[in-house]
Amino acid sequence: MPPNLNPNIQVLDLNYQFPDGSTGLHNVRLDLPAGSRTLLIGANGAGKTTLLRLLSGKRMAPGGTVKIGGVDPFTHSLEGVTYLGVEWVLNPIVRTDIDVPTLLKSVGGDAFPERRDELLHVLDIDTAWRMHAVSDGERRRVQLAMGLLRPWTVLLLDEITVDLDLLSRWEFLAFLRRETERRACTIVYATHILDNLAMWPTHLVHMGLGRVKKAGSMEELEVEKEVPQTGNSALGEMVMKWLREDLVERGPRRGGEEKTYAEEGIGGYGYEKLPQ
Ligand SMILES: Nc1ncnc2c1ncn2[C@@H]1O[C@H](COP(=O)(O)OP(=O)(O)OP(=O)(O)O)[C@@H](O)[C@H]1O
DSSP states (O other): OOOOSSOOEEEEEEEEEOTTSOEEEEEEEEEEOTTOEEEEEOOTTSSHHHHHHHHHTSSOOOTTSEEETTBOTTTTTOTTEEEESHHHHTOGGGGSSOBHHHHHHHTTGGGOHHHHHHHHHHTTOOTTOBGGGSOHHHHHHHHHHHHHSSOOSEEEEESOOTTSOHHHHHHHHHHHHHHHHHSSOEEEEEOSOOTTOTTSOSEEEEEETTEEEEEEETTTTTOOOOOSTTSOOHHHHHHHHHHHHHHHHHOOSGGGOSOOHHHHTTTSSSGGGOOO
């Protein structure tokens, strides 16, 4: 099925039971418009992963309860729905002695050279890395480039940014925001880490014990957006500044011509105005 140009997400009275008969979700209702960026918030065990798996079509929801761009993601294998979660993180290929260009080529990098190069830049990836000899955060950045390379229309992220340093996460989230602003795509992001996020979401969904406790746009939920420039705490602002200085000190990757993203301030929503 071709990518949908109106990738809204609708969930109607979704009840879900696990194969052992225990209840996973109770009467979940959601209506997330195309182009939205939703933060999915909830304690451990609240049901976030369960919901994201159903939205991605990895698990079957009762007929008519989940629609992505108007169709059931389980019965239609939806091209353009990308779900990045635990199984994806644990894929052993990214721990083998393989180089970055070969990995990116294996997921279609040559078909999307501009996206590939943008992701390399945004995620500050050194193409000379070999994957058995990188840090956890560097590995995660390459994985993210792999996962995001094909232009998805719905992106479901299940807390996959835990290994990223504050600045890399900031740039990654700014990239996702630009994506929703320049093409028809929609994001749901389950996370426990709220640093830097105050200005990122358009919608919030709060889950608890398999139920949606609150959901709506930032305006509907009257979430205060008046925060420091980055939407970060004073401590976060300071750490961001340190990391930015570290990157400038390290200098550019790939031959010395290119500016680091910290020098360019490409974050796109206030990052360039960080206190110096
Ligand atoms: N296959 C399963 N069979 C039975 N119960 C399950 C199964 N998978 C998850 N659960 C239970 O469902 C509940 C919701 O799990 P889920 O993974 O969706 O939570 P979560 O909100 O993503 O939590 P976390 O923040 O820890 O990732 C938990 O209580 C969990 O124990």
